[in-house]
Amino acid sequence: MKTALFLLPVSLFAQWLDFHTPGIPRTADGKPNLSAPAPKTPDGKPDLTGVWRPEANPYFYDVIQELKDEAIFRPAAEALFLKRVAEFRRDDPQTHCLPRGPSDILFGGQLYRIMQSPAVIGLLYEGGGNYRQIYMDGRKLPRDPNPTWRGYSIGHWEGDTLVVQSAGFNDRTWLDRVGHPHSEELRVTERFRRVDFGHIQFQVTFDDPQTLTRPLTISLKVNYAADTDMLENECNENNTDTGHLSGQETARAKLSPAVLARYAGVYEFRGAAGAGGAGTFFPRTQTVSLVNGQLFMNALPLIPQSETTFETETARIEFVTDARGAVTHLVLTAAGGDNRYDRKR
Amino acid sequence: MPVITRTQLLAIILAAPALQAQWLNYPTAGVPRLPNGQPNLSAPAPRTPDGKPDLSGLWEPATPAASSTFLSGDPPGDRQFSGIGVNVPGGLPLQPWAAELVETRRAGEFKDAPDTYCLPLGLVQMHVHPYPRKLVQVPGLLVILFERDTTYRQIFTDGRPLPVDPQPGFNGYSTGKWEGDTLVVKSIGFKDGMWLDTKGSPLTSAAKVTERFRRPSFGKLEIEITIDDPKAYTKPWSIQVHQALALDTDLIEFVCLENEKDLAHLVGK
Numbered sequence: 001m002k003t004a005l006f007l008l009p010v011s012l013f014a015q016w017l018d019f020h021t022p023g024i025p026r027t028a029d030g031k032p033n034l035s036a037p038a039p040k041t042p043d044g045k046p047d048l049t050g051v052w053r054p055e056a057n058p059y060f061y062d063v064i065q066e067l068k069d070e071a072i073f074r075p076a077a078e079a080l081f082l083k084r085v086a087e088f089r090r091d092d093p094q095t096h097c098l099p100r101g102p103s104d105i106l107f108g109g110q111l112y113r114i115m116q117s118p119a120v121i122g123l124l125y126e127g128g129g130n131y132r133q134i135y136m137d138g139r140k141l142p143r144d145p146n147p148t149w150r151g152y153s154i155g156h157w158e159g160d161t162l163v164v165q166s167a168g169f170n171d172r173t174w175l176d177r178v179g180h181p182h183s184e185e186l187r188v189t190e191r192f193r194r195v196d197f198g199h200i201q202f203q204v205t206f207d208d209p210q211t212l213t214r215p216l217t218i219s220l221k222v223n224y225a226a227d228t229d230m231l232e233n234e235c236n237e238n239n240t241d242t243g244h245l246s247g248q249e250t251a252r253a254k255l256s257p258a259v260l261a262r263y264a265g266v267y268e269f270r271g272a273a274g275a276g277g278a279g280t281f282f283p284r285t286q287t288v289s290l291v292n293g294q295l296f297m298n299a300l301p302l303i304p305q306s307e308t309t310f311e312t313e314t315a316r317i318e319f320v321t322d323a324r325g326a327v328t329h330l331v332l333t334a335a336g337g338d339n340r341y342d343r344k345r
Numbered sequence: 346m347p348v349i350t351r352t353q354l355l356a357i358i359l360a361a362p363a364l365q366a367q368w369l370n371y372p373t374a375g376v377p378r379l380p381n382g383q384p385n386l387s388a389p390a391p392r393t394p395d396g397k398p399d400l401s402g403l404w405e406p407a408t409p410a411a412s413s414t415f416l417s418g419d420p421p422g423d424r425q426f427s428g429i430g431v432n433v434p435g436g437l438p439l440q441p442w443a444a445e446l447v448e449t450r451r452a453g454e455f456k457d458a459p460d461t462y463c464l465p466l467g468l469v470q471m472h473v474h475p476y477p478r479k480l481v482q483v484p485g486l487l488v489i490l491f492e493r494d495t496t497y498r499q500i501f502t503d504g505r506p507l508p509v510d511p512q513p514g515f516n517g518y519s520t521g522k523w524e525g526d527t528l529v530v531k532s533i534g535f536k537d538g539m540w541l542d543t544k545g546s547p548l549t550s551a552a553k554v555t556e557r558f559r560r561p562s563f564g565k566l567e568i569e570i571t572i573d574d575p576k577a578y579t580k581p582w583s584i585q586v587h588q589a590l591a592l593d594t595d596l597i598e599f600v601c602l603e604n605e606k607d608l609a610h611l612v613g614k
Contacts (some may be wrong), residue, residue: 023485023501041546042394049483077525097602099495115483119374122481122488123492124497129465131490131497133479137374148598150495230499232514236463236602342614 032226034198048114051225060106062178064299077211085301086180097235099149101173126230142167162192183210198224253304267341346352373592383550386564401570405477407587422475456613463601465515494601528558553577566591
């Protein structure tokens with residue numbers, strides 16, 4: 001969905017607050033000492049307090065990174081996924097400034113603040129200025145919770161790891177931006193372990209027997225964001241996009257299997273590691289495959305727009321041929337510009 | 346009968362589910378009790394380990410919802426929600442252009458109220474909003490979690506100064522420090538065009554807002570708000586906000602934009 005493309009730069013690049021976080025360990029030259037020991041609260045528990053930024057990762061966009069793993073979705077869920085793909089993800093709640101739900105915490109580059117008090121831990125998200133409460137007072141998950149966008153969360157300590165269990169989600173949020181669904185039966189388990197001052201090892205498991213054949217686990221590094229802070233980010237301010245969303249199946253070009261088959265192959269990102277660009281959001285190796293008449297780039301379904309151009313979540317893909325008609329490379333256009341992937345096989 | 350404006354009607358209709366649907370039944374921990382087991386709301390305010398009053402708790406307007414009625418034209422709770430200057434002697438000292446703006450907003454049936462568009466209301470109106478809010482006070486930071494649209498506001502108490510040229514925002518930028526048992530919070534960096542109440546009293550980017558938070562007893566929170574906005578007002582003015590502790594309940598999720606179908610039907614100019 002194009003809206004996502006335009007919303008991204010704000011939270012990723014606008015951290016211009018020039019500010020020194022008080023009270024954090026610093027090295028002799030005044031830089032934050034991110035490898036100092038993790039702090040503890042007066043009761044001896046790890047103190048997760050601070051502003052955090054998840055590492056750049058592809059899971060916020062697609063929880064599935066290899067096409068074979070798509071099979072963990074049950075047939076009805078997969079059908080709903082492909083329907084959302086065909087509608088160009090018009091109904092992604094994020095596009096309509098509705099909460100992102102359980103995937104909010106996977107958004108690489110989005111800052112969030114953890115505020116820790118003995119009875120409740122607050123997660124304040126930069127995007128949309130919304131929050132979650134994690135109850136630490138020993139209560140149980142409610143038996144029949146009111147289904148909500150963000151669920152109901154309780155936490156406890158297992159050694160130095162904060163374990164957060166959540167339930168009571170509605171089924172309107174999406175597991176990711178490409179459109180994988182979940183049901184109201186979704187249970188989420190998050191594990192936060194602060195390994196040193198500057199780093200949290202984070203793991204999230206989505207368990208939803210109605211949608212998934214087995215639980216799905218994602219691991220991420222989360223980095224302390226020193227000397228900056230969250231900015232106000234009001235999604236609904238000047239939202240003029242939604243009136244222009246078509247989501248019509250007619251926007252799809254009809255291509256023959258023979259044409260689609262020409263693009264199947266392995267493509268490698270041309271660009272230095274860490275150079276930014278596509279490497280930030282998309283894998284450096286893209287495997288394009290044709291399954292049952294549907295073209296995929298890794299696990300992302302590609303929707304034909306013309307004989308050589310395709311649409312996918314947050315990106316447009318163009319396949320480029322040489323004078324003899326052989327496909328030499330693809331150009332992935334996303335926030336930040338064009339990214340060239342050379343064909344290897 | 347006073348005219349009920351569309352915005353007020355909307356507010357009343359929206360307020361009803363949240364006020365009556367606080368069905369979460371979980372006892373609040375750490376409440377002082379009288380010998381008969383009832384909560385002792387006039388007990389002293391709790392304190393944090395560093396000896397400061399602890400403002401943490403779930404708070405709602407001290408004016409019971411039942412005391413205002415549908416027919417009064419006011420939404421339940423604090424009357425300042427619909428008229429921020431209702432208790433200011435002589436009314437709000439509006440600059441002439443600001444008085445014209447208020448009249449224009451009235452003539453437009455308050456159609457452009459930020460609430461109508463599910464936009465943030467800003468820190469002043471949120472203090473008098475009928476929905477509950479939770480204050481969470483930790484070292485270096487006071488956060489207010491609002492039920493209205495599940496948003497938060499940060500007040501930094503870690504000694505940082507106010508920024509020199511902040512990015513204008515709905516909530517501005519807030520720092521606080523203790524003067525005795527009063528937390529004094531100063532905020533700047535507001536967007537132009539904001540509303541302080543449902544009647545459209547303005548706030549501009551020139552505004553400096555000072556809030557003085559006191560918790561005189563376990564069950565009471567008092568906030569004195571001073572608005573110094575020379576662009577919109579001829580002199581600074583102050584209001585008092587009284588909030589009461591809400592026990593054995595909690596915030597529930599409220600997503601303003603969920604199922605929003607009203608905008609297309611507004612008729613104001």
